Amino acid sequence: MASSEETPLIPPGTDAVELSESMELRLYKQSRSVAAWKRFCAFAFFGLLFILGFNLVFLPRTSLSRDLRRIHGDRLTAFDVQKTFLETLEQENNAREILKRYTSENHIVGEGYGLVEYTKAKFEEYGIKTHVETFYVWLNRPVANHLKLLDSDGNLEYQASLKEDVLEEDETTGDKNSVPAFHAYSANGNVTAKFVYAHFGRVEDFKALKEADVSLEGKIVIMRYGAIVRGLKVKLAQRYGAVGVVLYTDPYDDGEIRVKNGYKAYPDGPARNPSSIERGSVIYFSDIPGDPTTPGWGSTKNAKRVSPQDSMPKIPSLPCSYNDIKPILAKLNGKGPNLGWAGDVDEFDYCAGTSDVDLNLYNEQDYQIRPIYNVMGEIKGIMPDEEIIVGNHRDAFIVGGAGDPNSGSVALIETARGLGALLKKGWKPLRTIKLASWDGEEYGMLGSTEYGEKYARHLQDHTLAYINLDVGVAGSAFAFKSNPMFMELGHKVAKEIPFRNKVDSGYSLFDYWSEQNNATVNTLGAGTDYVVFQEHLGIPSMTMEFREDGVTDPVYHYHSNFDSFHWMDKFCDPTWELHSTMAQFFGLLLISVTEQEVSVLDVKTYAEQISKYYYDMIATIPKSWVDYLLLFDAEDGQTPAYMKNTIKQLQMAHGAPRLKDLMALVESNIKGLIEHATIYQSYKEDLQDKITEDYPWFRLFHKVKIAVQIKVANLKLLKLDRLLLFKDGLKNRVWMKHVIIAPSREKGYDGDILPGLHEAQIDGDFDEFVRWLVIIGDKIKLVGDKLK
Ligand SMILES: [Zn+2]
Incomplete structure (x- = not known):
């Protein structure tokens, strides 16, 4: 067949020729291809090894910080x-x-x-x-209330609206679901009694009234908001024998922006709208917050419940506006001495006295x-x-x-x-x-x-x-x-x-x-x-x-x-x-x-602050206390178990130890805490620097070591503040466990520092001061040792 474009390049029959080749030749060819394969494999292997080695040597250096994130994508x-x-x-x-x-x-x-x-x-x-x-x-919803001023014959003279103005400019004020004026956790009650103004209702205000011979027994007490938390005002009034409480807002406490100073009231200006009412809770949340029927455990559906009796007032209370309270306070004018109290109610002279007429306070709450x-x-x-x-x-x-x-x-x-x-x-x-x-x-x-x-x-x-x-x-x-x-x-x-x-x-x-x-x-x-x-x-x-x-x-x-x-x-x-x-x-x-x-967590600042808190506190105690003998005996069976070690240690060193000996011990613990915390802080900052530093791959072990050190440090720091909890809590406030930070017993909203010591100092209770000094001294040592 002549060669043409259709002619196959491989002539037919070639397969037949190959098939006819001898077995020997085939084996020879096979061994040649195996050798070539082996050569190829070896080449590939060493080639890969070379590339890998090359890459390892020039692999980008990475930090542990980057690795940690990259592993997780x-x-x-x-x-x-x-x-x-x-x-x-x-x-x-x-x-x-x-x-x-x-x-x-x-x-x-x-x-x-x-x-x-x-x-x-x-x-x-x-x-x-x-x-x-x-x-x-367990909580309340307001049902009904009123506040009525009666005349000397017991007839209604004036009734407070207990409502805020509805403003055209502000649609929320006219909402059909507006919440009435009420106090959360207030007691139900309907009381009619003469009334007294007790200013902010602070401890010192009640003391001043007592000194002025103004009795609160069986009275309704009117106080203004501010200075301390509202629940504490009601609690104190109750303690002095009051039967009801009205709390109002005095614009005097608004500072510069007051109608008295020429500012317009909201919504025309920045000053207080005189009909504004401060709702709020009167539960004693600075003693213990949360559901009063489950103190210390979660209010799940089937939780065990206890009576809420001591965590909320037993006397009714209502909030009131400046506008509403004016005609009521005006009835007190000239009824008692002036104790230097002042405010923005023009109609009232802010005296400490008792009204001739009665107030009727009605408060109905639905508790469920x-x-x-x-x-x-x-x-x-x-x-x-x-x-x-x-x-x-x-x-x-x-x-x-x-x-x-x-x-x-x-x-x-x-x-x-x-x-x-x-x-x-x-x-x-x-x-x-x-x-x-x-x-x-x-x-x-x-x-x-x-x-x-x-x-x-x-x-x-x-x-x-x-x-x-x-x-x-x-x-x-x-x-x-x-x-x-x-x-x-x-x-x-x-x-x-x-x-x-x-x-x-x-x-x-x-x-x-x-x-x-x-x-x-x-x-x-x-x-x-x-x-x-x-x-x-x-x-x-x-x-x-x-x-x-x-x-x-x-x-x-x-x-x-x-x-x-x-x-x-x-x-x-x-x-x-x-x-x-x-x-x-x-x-x-x-x-x-x-x-x-x-x-x-910055342990150095913590240690320094604790030290500052301590020395500030010590500066407030009577000088004579320092030389007082400690009346605790490690062996007398009266001393709490958690005090025994410290007392024993002091007795061994001083025989009859005095407060100054205990102070010296606490101060050496504070010194130790600052020392260890300072060293630990720089160790931890150093660790953080290391984690962001780049290392070559062959220092993998070094990275693992840093990772372990970080884990250990983090675990230690995570639980550090827990060491400052005292299991028995503060005196009469056992739920509050932290020995450095607590709500102020007197004010409620403010913080109190070293509360146990501070309360003992306020009460002039030397033994209680000693007890807290031992507790705090031990806790400080514990934290210091942890950071060693
Ligand atoms: Zn809030």
Whole structure:
């Protein structure tokens, strides 16, 4: 066949030729191909080895910090996380829209389920796993009330409206579900009696009345809000024999912005609307917060219940406005001596005397066990055995609650949005984050306390910090309160937040804070949701707010219908910038605690503060006490077991020890604590430097060693504050366990430092002072030894 384009290149029959080849040839060919294969394999093997070796030698050096995140598929560094979070919140500000939603329906404890769903939906929209946890709490709802002034014949002369004005400009004030004026946990009652004005109802006010021979036995006591927490006012009045209490708001206490000083009242101006009424709880939450029928354990559906008898007043009480109280107080004019008290009620001379006429106070409350709802979001961390909780309460005493608490709720939701933006980028927090929208704070920290009591064990084992936000914005004065271990952190984070749109100028929240009060960090107290964490469980906490400055800010109508969206939008934060700043600060605090590998807890500052607290306290005791003999004997069977070691030690060294000997011992413990804490702080900072340092691969062992050291350090720091709990608690307040921080026994809202010592000093009780000095001295030694 002639060759053409159709001619096959391989002629037919070739296969046949190959098949006919001899077996020998085939074997030969086979062995040749095996050799080639082996050569190829060897070449490939050494080639790969070479490439691997080459790569290992020139492998990029990485830090343990980066490795830890990469193993978990997270490619963001701690710096990236901070940057993305802040940018997300700076580029968009949803505060107005969120606040509008939260102030649109009645959300007193247990009500407003729409806001439970809204909060849950928001968390879920940002990729956060969320559930609603229900507790069953014994609480009251207002049914009926009145306050009537009777004339000398017992006929009605005047009746207080107990209502706030409905304003055309402010739609919330006319809401059909408006909450009546009442006190949470007030006693039912219908009393008719003569009345007395007792100023702020402080210990010293009652003493002054007693010295002026004004008896409160069988009287109704009128006091104004302020200075101390309202429950303590009622408690003291009850102790002095009163049968009922009326609390009113005196605009005198509003500072500069008063009608008296020429300012117009809300809604025409920044001064107080004279019809405003402060609702509030009168339960003794500075003794113990939470459901009074489950003290110390969670109010679950079938929880054991006890009688609430000693945790709330037995006499009825009502809140009242300035407008309403005027005709009543006017009846007291000239009825007693002037004790130097003053106020803004022109019709009244602020004397200490008893009325000739009667007041009839009627208070009807419906008490039941009712469900309350905490909304809980969670983002699992890379190190899931450590967690941070951020929380804000959702419930308000009124339909609005723009300042309290929903300006804080804005920060919580905006923080969730920032975290959502990070999650979208594949971020995993180092530590587990829990977001809590608490219910029932207003009645007495119900939601947070029941949660804390129910999960006490887990929380004490795993929770590194609790970050609280209640009122986020109610004025322009920045305030930050914390466990001393977060003092420096508060400053550091505030420096990262650009403020007042001065992004390029470098002006920060810290600069603003410094101008205001030298960036002072205050001590924690009571009256908001951190109490169960810090003061019962020993979990280091912090809280923050923009509060009313009392000088230029519009008056904040606390727990009144005028704490509304309209007031916030028109008077308090019309640009919504303070809300955004608060969200940034709150969220960045959270990120700073979760994202630093070595725990941020600052033990050095804690030790120094404890030392300062101690010496400040010692300076207040009577000089003569120092030489008093200690009347405790290690062997007498009267001395509590926890005091025996110290007393024995002192007896052996001094025979008959005096207070100064005990003080010397405590002071040497403090010295030891400062020494160990200072060394430990620099060791821990050094560790943090090491974790961010880059190492070549062959120093893997070194990295493992650092990882182990960090784990050990974190475990030690995680539980450090728990060492400062005293199992028997404070005197008459056994639920309050922390020996350094507690709510003030006298004031309620304020914090008290070294409360056991302070109370003994106030009471002039030397033995009690000694007892607390022994307890605190031991705890200080324990912490110092732990840090050795
Ligand atoms: Zn609040």
